[in-house]
Every structure is written in structure tokens, then in C-alpha cells.
Amino acid sequence: MTLLSPQSLAADAAAQPVLEVENLVIRYGRPTRRPTGPAAVDGVSFTIRPGETLGLVGESGSGKTTIGKAILGLQAVTSGSIRFEGQQIDGLKPKARRVLATKLRAVFQDPYSSLNPRLSIGDSLAEPLLVSGVRREEALLRAEDMLEQVGLPRDAVTRLPRQFSGGQRQRIAVARALITRPSLVVCDEPVSALDLSTQAQVLNLLADLRDELGLSYLFIAHDMAVVRMLAQRVIVLYRGQVMEEGSTAAVMDDARHPFTQALLAASPVPDPIAQAERRRLRESRLVDGASASSISATGCPFAARCPMATELCRTERPALRPAAASLAACHYA
Amino acid sequence: MAGFITKRILFGILTIFVVSVVAFLLVRLMPGSPGAIVLGLGATDDEILAYDTSIGWHDPLAVQYLTWLGEALRGNFGVSLLDGRQVNADIAARLPVTFSLALAGTVMSAVVGVLLGVIAAVRGGVVDRIVNAFSALGAAIPGFWIGIVFVFVFSVQTGLLPATGYVPFAQDPALWLQSLILPVATLALGGAAFVARQTRASMIDALAQDHMRTLRATAMPEWRIRYVHALRYASLPIVAGVGLQFIALFGGSVIIEQIFAMPGLGQSIQGAAASNDAPLVLGIVVTTTVVVVIVNLLLELSNRFLDPKLRTS
Amino acid sequence: MTTRNDSTVAIATAPPRTVRPSRLRAIRRSLSTPGGIFGISWLLLIVVASFTAPLWSPYGPNEQTGSVALAGPSAAHWLGTDDLGRDVLTRIFTAGADAIATSALGAAVALAVAIPLALWAASRGRGTETVINRVTEIAMSIPVIIIMLTVVGIVGTNLPLIMVILGLVISTGMYRVLLGQAKSLQSQLYVDAAFVDGLTAPRVSGRHVLPGLTTTIMVQFALVFSIGLMIQTGLAFIGFGPPVPAPSWGGMIQNASTHIYDAPWLMVPTGVVLILTVFAANSIGDALSGPREKAPVRSNTRSLRARRAAASAGNTEPTGSSPVAAPSATEPALSVQGLHVGLDDGTTLVSDVSFAVSAGRVLGLVGESGCGKTLTSLSLIGLLPTSVATTAGSILWNGRDIAALSEQELFRVRGREIAFIAQEPMRALDPMFSIGSQLTGAVQRLRSVPKREAGAIATALLEQVGIVDAARVLTSYPHEISGGMAQRVAIAIALAGRPRLLIADEPTTSLDVTVQAEILSLLRQIIAEEGMTMVMVTHDLGVVADICDDVAVMYAGQIVETGAVRSVLLEPAHPYTKALLGADPHATGAGGPKRRLVSIPGQVPAPRDWPSSCRFAQRCDFATAACSGSVPLTPRPSGAGLSRCIRAEELFARPTSSLPAHAAALKEQVD
Ligand SMILES: Nc1ncnc2c1ncn2[C@@H]1O[C@H](COP(=O)(O)OP(=O)(O)OP(=O)(O)O)[C@@H](O)[C@H]1O
Ligand code: SF4
Ligand code: SF4
Numbered sequence A: 001m002t003l004l005s006p007q008s009l010a011a012d013a014a015a016q017p018v019l020e021v022e023n024l025v026i027r028y029g030r031p032t033r034r035p036t037g038p039a040a041v042d043g044v045s046f047t048i049r050p051g052e053t054l055g056l057v058g059e060s061g062s063g064k065t066t067i068g069k070a071i072l073g074l075q076a077v078t079s080g081s082i083r084f085e086g087q088q089i090d091g092l093k094p095k096a097r098r099v100l101a102t103k104l105r106a107v108f109q110d111p112y113s114s115l116n117p118r119l120s121i122g123d124s125l126a127e128p129l130l131v132s133g134v135r136r137e138e139a140l141l142r143a144e145d146m147l148e149q150v151g152l153p154r155d156a157v158t159r160l161p162r163q164f165s166g167g168q169r170q171r172i173a174v175a176r177a178l179i180t181r182p183s184l185v186v187c188d189e190p191v192s193a194l195d196l197s198t199q200a201q202v203l204n205l206l207a208d209l210r211d212e213l214g215l216s217y218l219f220i221a222h223d224m225a226v227v228r229m230l231a232q233r234v235i236v237l238y239r240g241q242v243m244e245e246g247s248t249a250a251v252m253d254d255a256r257h258p259f260t261q262a263l264l265a266a267s268p269v270p271d272p273i274a275q276a277e278r279r280r281l282r283e284s285r286l287v288d289g290a291s292a293s294s295i296s297a298t299g300c301p302f303a304a305r306c307p308m309a310t311e312l313c314r315t316e317r318p319a320l321r322p323a324a325a326s327l328a329a330c331h332y333a
Numbered sequence B: 001m002a003g004f005i006t007k008r009i010l011f012g013i014l015t016i017f018v019v020s021v022v023a024f025l026l027v028r029l030m031p032g033s034p035g036a037i038v039l040g041l042g043a044t045d046d047e048i049l050a051y052d053t054s055i056g057w058h059d060p061l062a063v064q065y066l067t068w069l070g071e072a073l074r075g076n077f078g079v080s081l082l083d084g085r086q087v088n089a090d091i092a093a094r095l096p097v098t099f100s101l102a103l104a105g106t107v108m109s110a111v112v113g114v115l116l117g118v119i120a121a122v123r124g125g126v127v128d129r130i131v132n133a134f135s136a137l138g139a140a141i142p143g144f145w146i147g148i149v150f151v152f153v154f155s156v157q158t159g160l161l162p163a164t165g166y167v168p169f170a171q172d173p174a175l176w177l178q179s180l181i182l183p184v185a186t187l188a189l190g191g192a193a194f195v196a197r198q199t200r201a202s203m204i205d206a207l208a209q210d211h212m213r214t215l216r217a218t219a220m221p222e223w224r225i226r227y228v229h230a231l232r233y234a235s236l237p238i239v240a241g242v243g244l245q246f247i248a249l250f251g252g253s254v255i256i257e258q259i260f261a262m263p264g265l266g267q268s269i270q271g272a273a274a275s276n277d278a279p280l281v282l283g284i285v286v287t288t289t290v291v292v293v294i295v296n297l298l299l300e301l302s303n304r305f306l307d308p309k310l311r312t313s
Numbered sequence C: 001m002t003t004r005n006d007s008t009v010a011i012a013t014a015p016p017r018t019v020r021p022s023r024l025r026a027i028r029r030s031l032s033t034p035g036g037i038f039g040i041s042w043l044l045l046i047v048v049a050s051f052t053a054p055l056w057s058p059y060g061p062n063e064q065t066g067s068v069a070l071a072g073p074s075a076a077h078w079l080g081t082d083d084l085g086r087d088v089l090t091r092i093f094t095a096g097a098d099a100i101a102t103s104a105l106g107a108a109v110a111l112a113v114a115i116p117l118a119l120w121a122a123s124r125g126r127g128t129e130t131v132i133n134r135v136t137e138i139a140m141s142i143p144v145i146i147i148m149l150t151v152v153g154i155v156g157t158n159l160p161l162i163m164v165i166l167g168l169v170i171s172t173g174m175y176r177v178l179l180g181q182a183k184s185l186q187s188q189l190y191v192d193a194a195f196v197d198g199l200t201a202p203r204v205s206g207r208h209v210l211p212g213l214t215t216t217i218m219v220q221f222a223l224v225f226s227i228g229l230m231i232q233t234g235l236a237f238i239g240f241g242p243p244v245p246a247p248s249w250g251g252m253i254q255n256a257s258t259h260i261y262d263a264p265w266l267m268v269p270t271g272v273v274l275i276l277t278v279f280a281a282n283s284i285g286d287a288l289s290g291p292r293e294k295a296p297v298r299s300n301t302r303s304l305r306a307r308r309a310a311a312s313a314g315n316t317e318p319t320g321s322s323p324v325a326a327p328s329a330t331e332p333a334l335s336v337q338g339l340h341v342g343l344d345d346g347t348t349l350v351s352d353v354s355f356a357v358s359a360g361r362v363l364g365l366v367g368e369s370g371c372g373k374t375l376t377s378l379s380l381i382g383l384l385p386t387s388v389a390t391t392a393g394s395i396l397w398n399g400r401d402i403a404a405l406s407e408q409e410l411f412r413v414r415g416r417e418i419a420f421i422a423q424e425p426m427r428a429l430d431p432m433f434s435i436g437s438q439l440t441g442a443v444q445r446l447r448s449v450p451k452r453e454a455g456a457i458a459t460a461l462l463e464q465v466g467i468v469d470a471a472r473v474l475t476s477y478p479h480e481i482s483g484g485m486a487q488r489v490a491i492a493i494a495l496a497g498r499p500r501l502l503i504a505d506e507p508t509t510s511l512d513v514t515v516q517a518e519i520l521s522l523l524r525q526i527i528a529e530e531g532m533t534m535v536m537v538t539h540d541l542g543v544v545a546d547i548c549d550d551v552a553v554m555y556a557g558q559i560v561e562t563g564a565v566r567s568v569l570l571e572p573a574h575p576y577t578k579a580l581l582g583a584d585p586h587a588t589g590a591g592g593p594k595r596r597l598v599s600i601p602g603q604v605p606a607p608r609d610w611p612s613s614c615r616f617a618q619r620c621d622f623a624t625a626a627c628s629g630s631v632p633l634t635p636r637p638s639g640a641g642l643s644r645c646i647r648a649e650e651l652f653a654r655p656t657s658s659l660p661a662h663a664a665a666l667k668e669q670v671d
């Protein structure tokens, strides 16, 4: 390795993606044996740049959570690589992983089970700081500051999770993720368990903090409209494979992949006139969702439900390639 | 399914093997060598040594175990050190007594326990409290105490039933039944308390399931909801509990047999343990394990049958 | 920026509670039930009395007092004497401390082995767990008492040693119990979060899993304690107790049993003390595991009626106080007036709900979680949960009041006239029975047809709900089909009795959007085909826009706005409706990553905290002093329908220009 001047190092770091995921494959199964089950994640690649929010959408069971867990080191990777700030992090030993703990953080889906009900809010928030060697008094002080920053009173540190509503708990979870000043936060469906009004509170909070602190998010959600609120770029996942990828505007307003189109068309809008129009459009397309028939190993994973499927689709798996302003994995995009 | 059964049977065999090895090593730890026990106090050290050597007591342990195993596989557990009787003959005579005690006790526990548990869950209120009190009390009363109380009440005071003794079925079925009533009732008291508690909890859980509402919404009569659908849902944990109960009662009869002078395995292992009769102890431990392994296998099978998730996979 | 301070306000207004995280407190609380108090006091009594025996007893435990042997209770010997004339009371209590201490020793050993094993197995995943499970399974294949007799043969009657070995043997069973719970704790998200924090596996186990096991551990301790006590007295009873003349409970019962003919009394004292001790330990265990689930008392119709009558008598609000929305000119098929639903303890959960649905129309009941949608919908078919009942109001369906029907009368209505579709399709189906038997059974019951015909109808129904391979689905069990398929089956079951009114409680919430769209289309089609009326509960305004004709917006147990979907969603006339629309990311309008949502500060108040003012006042941007009184439903300023806001007229009366007005209103609130 050549010696670099401090300037060039800094410049390099600025250009370097926060996260690079390459050809990620994950199969569930006993870790002791060779995992053989169907791939929950099947050849997924993406990068996240500093300050960028990448949305990851898909139906339930499409592998979104699994990807998030793999990045966080909670799920073994079958093949492929994950690099965080240039460093390979998949398969890292727990000790080596510890160094990452302050920079790579998470907000989980269920605000009720993501906080230990027996620990005070202060103890939960201080935990990552204590691990990284901060003194307890200072950690608690920083916890109070952080709570204030997410719109909760400072004295919340002494309380227990059960004294807070779902929305407030999710704010606490956000505080816990951000207290170490991370560069990347994996948000796994952070608002899907919340009511409409509290969902808006948390989404606004995430947006504000990102802009203030220059964070990157991997924002996992099943709802396109929620992703649109935060993400600059989106990846659409189907059965562990990337169907479409591009800027949020391109994917949402001019979706090229039939699955993305189906997903967008299916989500109802609270405007009866517009919704009637959308429904007519959708029903004329006839995307078949009920037949959860098995996918062919060789063809397009969406072929069984796709209204445009042809023989080619069933025999040859389409590669991700440019289509209009985005990338789509479809022979006919 | 066939693969599953094969796997379970193989595991059962492994279990019996492991238990026999461990038990073989354990009985070696009993004080006194066979020679010392067989020849009694009058024997000299030389005589004892000669006897022990003649039966291979000083051979390597592995050799001794394999010799024992070879014989055991042929149904020969050796001879008792105390009376020189064949161990397998002794066990063959005693197993049916213990087995019928445990089986009858389990059946009675199951019938009474399920009945009480279901009534408590379905009726609630006072009935529920009474059943709760019964299961709390039943769980706290030791069998050997209530057994004696039963003897006092039903034999000593009223003379309704024989106090002790066992009449083989072949000899007189009516007397056989009579001789079983008190011991079985004694065993079943704690068993029924346990099963009632288990059943009650499972039934309450079952009745609170969402699908019960679907059944009500489609006008299914309440009795069918309770006794067909809820009971069916609750049957998995209940059957598991009853199976555990059989194993517990099989062990529990060791003490009960003493009270009622029943010639079962319990009496035998008790004497064997007191006199360090290693072959007999070993024989009984292995036999008991075989019984438990078979019962567990049957339980697994019934579980497979009862649970559609297991049955269809 | 108001958003950040929203909940600061909400917390500040909540009464400050000073609950310190204290496990000990919770344990103390559960122990101060009658059972717990009895258990603790009894065990303490035995131990204290045992150690102080020489102080209070005039006799030694083995002293042959010279009094009459085998005597009953007397002033000198409160519990009588045994066959050697020894004082029974002194002997019982002298034996007590040993019995309790050694049983506790056994339980402690069992815990010391089982806890680390369970924590380890839970944190290591399947491989390790399987190995440990197999080993414990083998260990559990010999009845405990048989093992213990063998042990006695080896080590003799050394009681502490025997109890240590017993603890080892029983630890296998305890491991099983702890493992189940440790695994469920291990799967909690906060364990994942702790790993993300950089904690190592042992520290995660110690800090996040072990504390959650505290209660179970103590319950298991009590359980193993009583098993140990039973086993050691049992062993002593058959002669493997402490050597004579030392007293032991088992030995004393054995001794008593030999005198059952001449001194039956002797059985009583030791037996009762032993039973009470085991009972005490069990009571402590029960108390620790928390209040036991009570079997619900099934109320018969008469008591339900009485309750309802009593409740409505005490209810000051006159029934049907609010005018009924009549969205269409035709006679309503379903008309709910002044419906109140309350808990048995008097808490009102749904208050003064009124709405009407005309035949063939779909009414949406919409609102956030906890506002009473499900209870309202369940009361329409008389299926409220056991501790909840309608306390006032009427539910008129085709001229009959559902709320006043007896159970037998309801029985004839359910399924045949009114059907119900639940939220979780998987849990709505009986997992133990095939779909064929569930569907055919419903058809047989509800259409009174023979089995063969019912089978044919069932197939037809499945085809009607869009299932292509009906034959295969009929023979399947619920776990073998997907969620969307299960919801189709649930709809088929609902259709089995050719109902006229369909009540659907969030039928698509647990489904993917693509499947949701299909189910909504299916419902729409079926309603049109069969000419059914429907009440659709949802929290999704998009679903309302898609399938409903009329809508009732609920907030904190009340309806706050009702009317035709078009007018309510496009021109909301209540601040809550408007705020909900503003908070919905699906609302059409200029999009883009930077758009902010309107957020409603605070949260929905719980039923016990409902204010006497407008229930939305705490969170309402437009609240004034005038909002502190109770607010009635009044006609909406534009369009048919009602709104529960005293400022509706002033805030929302605008010239009715459809879309731009609504967009402008939204924009205004965002800025
Ligand atoms: N622990 C596990 N063992 C085996 N299979 C699993 C496990 N966890 C998830 N899966 C499977 O992996 C696939 C992807 O699951 P994942 O939870 O990542 O999807 P998701 O998109 O996050 O779904 P949801 O929206 O429901 O949370 C699914 O088919 C799921 O059934
Ligand atoms: S490749 Fe074919 S089946 Fe796949 S999405 Fe494109 S058109 Fe549909
Ligand atoms: S009555 Fe007052 S507080 Fe209630 S919604 Fe209307 S303006 Fe808001």
C-alpha cells in the first residue's frame, strides 16, 4: 500500500461509500452444516454513500430484514461481501465487530420488544457508550442530551419503557441508535407498527436528524409511500432478488419493472376519486397475487404472477440493467 | 413418517445403551464386592477374591460390560447376589404388577383430571375455585401418606377393601380388581391434580383463541365449540401431560407398592438397593428405561397424529 | 419546528410517576398475595421453631419422656407421643430445619446447573441446543425415584449428598423449562439491539436474558423444593432416611403407619405438617408466577341482560342522544343508535356511537388503534369478549334490536344474516381441522343441507372467492396455505350462510398490499353480486377510499365525523379527520423526498383518561376555551353527514370546490 497524504486520505474517505454490499447470498439452515435451504437473499448488491438514504422495499418474506440483519452481523452470510467504510465486515469476530458498534447502528420494527422492559431508558441508551469505554456519568449525561434531541424530556432516563407509548418508544430507539454518532443506521420498518399520527412524528424526526447530523440510512419498509418520505434511492426486492433500483423519483413515478408497478398500483390512496381511477388501472392489469406457486430456479422470480410473462421469462433469469432512469431486472422493461 | 419413526427408535436404542453404561458404572460404585455379599460375613478375603475372580469381577470394565451386554441382549440379566434367583425371572414376575399399577393410575388420573380441568375452564366461578383447591391440595399430599389414610378408612374402619396384598388376575379377576383399587386411587390422586391443572390451563387458552370466534360467528353450538374444537386444540398439551404422568407414576409406585405389599419392581429395587445387589439394580434400571423409552415413543407418535402441522409435514 | 416538542408536552401533562426499575419490588408485590404470605410465613415458622426447639420444648427430640406411649394430644404433649413415648411436636419441628435446608440445597444445585446450561443453549443456536436436549432427554428416561434408590445404594443415607445428586438429576427438567423461556427472550429485538451495541454473547445473556428469567427461576426453585421434600420424605418412609433415632418426617410417618390399628392419630400431625410445607412451597411458586388466569364465567343471557339494564339505568346520557346520519334516502338496513360498550368494572370503551348503513352500501369505520372500532364491530354480531358488554343503545337490523336479542335469538342471526371476517386470517381458522371440514361444517349448519350437498356448495364457495384449485384447498390445513389464501377461505366461510350483512374487522391489515388489493376487489365483487351490506373496519384511509361508500371516523371511543366518503375525505369537517389525512404519506399531492408530513402531537388518550371536554382537544390545533364542554355531533357544514366539532362551521365552511381546496388546506397545515 502506498503512503497517502492526509489530504488525499480525507478526499478518498469522502468519496468512499459508507456501505457496499456485493452479491450477497443468505440461506437459512443449521450453521454447522452447509446451509441448503432456498436463498432468502439471492445475489443482492448495492452501495450507500455518505448522507444518503437508501430505501429497501418488498413484500413480507422478500428478505429485507435478513439483509439488514446481515449488515448488523446478526445473521450469517452464505456468500458475497459486505464492506463498511471500506472494511470487510461480514464474518467478523465479535471482538473486531465491537469497534463498529458505534458507527453502525439500528432502529428495529417493534418498539415494544426493542427496548429491554427491565432496564431504565438511561441504561438502555448508555449501553453502547459504556461498551466503547465512556464513563457512566458521562454516558447518562449524553443520554439526556440525546433524549432532548428526539423531543423527550431529560428525566425520561430514569423511567422504564412501559411508561411510554409506541411512538415515544420509537423515538427512544432512534435516540439509542444515534447516541454514538454513527455514520450508518439500519432502520428496519421503524414506523410500520405505529399509528398514522405517530408514524408521521417519527418519520419527520428521522428526516430532521439525518439532515442535522449528516447520517446515512438503510431504510427498510414494505410501504412505498413511507420510503418516499425519506429515501433518495430505492431498491425493490422480490423473493430475495433485486427487481428494480434507481432514484426514488424515477422508481416511483416511472416504474419500469412489472412488480414495482404492481406494488405501486396496489397501495390505495385516501382520495376516493383518484383511488377509483387507480383501481380501474390495476384491475385492467390483472397481477395475480394469490397463486404463491413455486418459482422456477432459472427464470424470472416474478414470472408466476407477472401479467407480461412469456416463455423467455420462465426459462431465463433477467439481469439488472438500465431501463429508462433506473435499473430493472426484466426482459421487457 | 417412516423416517421419523426409524430415527426415534434408533434414538431410543441409544438412550437404553447410554443408560445401561452409566448404570453399569454406577452399580460398581456400590460398596462391597459380589463375593463379600454372596459368601457373607464368615468368608475370608481369599475366598472372596477367588469368588470375585471366578465371575470376572477383576477383568477390565469394558470386558465386564460387554459380557453383561451380551447376556442382557439374550434376555439374561444374571443372578441376584442375595438369593441366587434369575434377575430376569424376578423382573418378569414383577413388571406386570408395577405396569398395571402405573397404567391404571394414569388412566384414572387422566379421566378424573381431564374431567375436572374441562369443567373448571368451562364453568369458571365457584367450580373453578373448587377444582383449583383440589389440584393444589392433591399436589401437596404425598402418596405414601394418603395411601395409609385410605387403608385406615377403607379397610381398618369400614372393611370395604383389602388393606394390602395382590391377587394375580389369572387367579381371580374380581379380587385382582379389588386389590388394585386402593393403590391406584393413591397414585391417581396426585396424578389427577396434575392433569386437572394442565387441562384447565390448556382449555382456557384454547377457548381464548381467535378461531373460537369464527365458530361462534357461524352459529356453531356452544357444546361443540367447547368439547370438540377447544378440547381438540387443548389435546396436545394434555396428552403430553398424561404421558409424563405415566412415567412419574411408574416411579412413584416404588413407594406405593411397599404400603400395599404389592410384589412389584419397587419392592425389588428397594431391597436390592439396601443390600447392594448390583445385578438386580442394573436389571431393574434398564427395564424401567426400556418402558419409558417405549412410552415416549408412543407419545411422539400420538403427537404426530394429533398435530396437523406435524402430520402433514 | 413543533414536531420535536410534541411528546414533551404529552409527557409533561401525564402525571409524573416515579417507578424505579426494581425487580425485587415486583417479586415482593407478587408474594404479598394470601398464598405467598402463607407460604413464606409457614416455612419461616418451621425453620425458626426447628432451631429454637431446645428453647421452647421441655423435651429432647429423642427423649423417651416416660409419658404414656402412643397417647393422643394432651396438655403435656400437644400432639401426643409416639411408640417410645417421645414428644411428637418436638420431633416434628426438630426434623423441620433439615428437611427444608436439604430440599433447598437440592433446588439450588438444580438451578446452578440448569441456568448456565439454558442460557448457553439459548445463545448458541440450534446445534448446541440439540446436543444438550438429547443428553437431557436420555437423563430423563429413568424415573427419578429409581435413580435415587440406586444412588442410595451407593452413597448410603447421607441426606445432603443425596439431595445434591437429586438436584443434578432434576436439573434436566428445569433446564427444559428455562430453555423455552430463555429462547423466547433471546429472540426479543432488544437482544439484537444489544449485539448491535457491541455486547458479547455472555454479557447479553447476563444482562438481557437472565433478568427476564428471574420469576421463572424462583417458581422453579419452589417447585423443585417441594419435589425434593416429597422425595426425601418418601425415601425416609421406605427406610432410607437419617439413621434412628434422629427424627425425620418420612421416618415418623413410616413409624405411624405401623400403628395404624392401635394409634391412628399418630398419622395426623406429621402428615399435616408435611402437606402444609409442600403446599406452602407450591403457594409461593404460584404467587410468584402471578395471578392465575381465571376461567371466564360464561354469563347466561339473563345476567347479561340484568347487567345491561343496570348499566343503562345509571347512564345519564339518554339513549340515542345523537342524530343518526342518514347518508342515503333509502331506509337504512342497519341503524346503530347511542351504542355504549363497557367493561364489567364500569369503564366505558365505546360511547354514544350512532350510524346507519343503507342496504347494499359499505360503511367504513376508521380510526387509530384503541379507538373502539373492533368492539363496535363485534357488538353488531353479539360477539363481544366475555368481560365486555353493550351497556346502552340499540343496533337495529331489519327492524330487530341485535343488542337486546337473547343468545338463542342471536344464534339464528349469526352466520345466516350477519357474518364476520376477522383481521388475522390464519388465526381465524381452526388449525386442528381441515379447511374442508370447517367450510363444509359451516355450510351444513347454516344452510341445513346434507353433507354431500354441503361439500358441493363448499367447492362452489371457494371458487367464488377466487380459489382455483378448490379440491386441493379443501383437503389442506390452515398452516398449509398462504395468508391471502386463508383470508379468501375466511370470506368463503362468512358467505356460507348467505348473510345479508358482512362485518369485516381489518380484513386486509395483515396482508401484503398486492394481496390486500385483490381481497378488496373480491369483497367489492361479492357485495355487488350478493347485494350485501357491509361494515368495514380499517385504520387505512386508502382502504376507505377504495371500497367504502360512507365512512365514520372514530376517535377515543366516539364517532367524530361521518358522511359519504367523498365529502369526508375530500372536505373533512373535523380537525382530527383533517390531521389524519395530513399525516398519511399516501395522500396524493406533490411528492418528493423532502415533503414533511403533518404530525398530530401526543397520543390517543386511554379510555380511563378521556376528558369531559372534546376528546381531541389536547391534540387539536384549533382548540379554544369553548371546546371544554361536551361536544355533540352536528350536521357538517357542507354535504350530508355529521361532525363532532363546535368550530366545524367556522373552520371548514368553504365554497365547495372539490380537490384544490383539500390540497390547499393540507398545504396550509404543513407550512
Ligand atoms: N430464522 C429463520 N429461519 C428460516 N427462515 C427464515 C428465518 N427468518 C426468515 N426466514 C425466511 O427468509 C425469508 C426472508 O425473511 P425476512 O424476514 O428477511 O423478510 P421481510 O421482507 O423482512 O419480511 P416482513 O416484511 O414480513 O418482515 C422468508 O421466506 C422467511 O420465511
Ligand atoms: S422478466 Fe418477464 S416475468 Fe419477469 S417481470 Fe419481466 S415480464 Fe414479468
Ligand atoms: S371541538 Fe374544539 S378541540 Fe374539539 S376538534 Fe373542534 S376545535 Fe378541536
Ligand SMILES: [Mg+2]
Binding pocket: A064, A065, A189
Ligand atoms: Mg421484516
